[in-house]
Amino acid sequence: MSRPSHHPLAHHVDEQRVSKAIDSAETGTTGIIEVAIVPHFFGDVHSAAQHAFKCMKVGHAAHRNGILFFIVPSRRRFAVIGGKAIHERAGQQFWHRIVREMREALRSGDLTSGLEQGIREAGQELALHFPRTDAG
Incomplete structure (x- = not known):
């Protein structure tokens, strides 16, 4: 997980909690989860997220089942991008649910809980x- 040291909201991310959440979430799946x-x-946050997805490990998941959480704290914007296979199997309701729940946490200023x-x-x-x- 990468994070800048200069944006105030980014300082409120507990990297250990987020890393632990990723480790826990990945234990039951072959999927990959990454946070940027x-x-x-x-520029457009969604376009930047798609570009990052393609460049990062998550975009090269063998089963096309990676998920990237792309957060821009300074703009209070984020995107959740999934590989083709998880996108097709999970359905649009899944993506809407994640965005809705994360948006609520981010609005309250709790970036770590929203990510978790x-x-x-x-x-x-x-x-x-x-x-x-x-x-495996």
């Missing part, structure tokens, strides 16, 4: 469609 917290930039909730939801959905087996 980026500094302010001009989104990561937990993502892990449950990934485990449902892409469970980890004894073979």
Whole structure:
């Protein structure tokens, strides 16, 4: 997880809690979850998230089941991007639910809890469609 040190809201992210949430969410699935917290930039957040998804490990998940949480604290904006397979299997309601729950937490200024909730939801959905087996 990367995070800038210069934006005040980014300082409120508890990296240990977020890393623990990712580890916990990934234990039951072959899916990959990543978080990118980026500094302010001009441009479309969703387009930047799609570009980051393609460049990061999450975009190269073997089963096309990676999920990226792309957060821009300075703009209070975020995007959740999923690989083709998880996007197709989870359905649009899943994505709407994650965004709604994260938006509520972010509005209250609790970025860490919002990320934890989104990561937990993502892990449950990934485990449902892409469970980890004894073979890995």
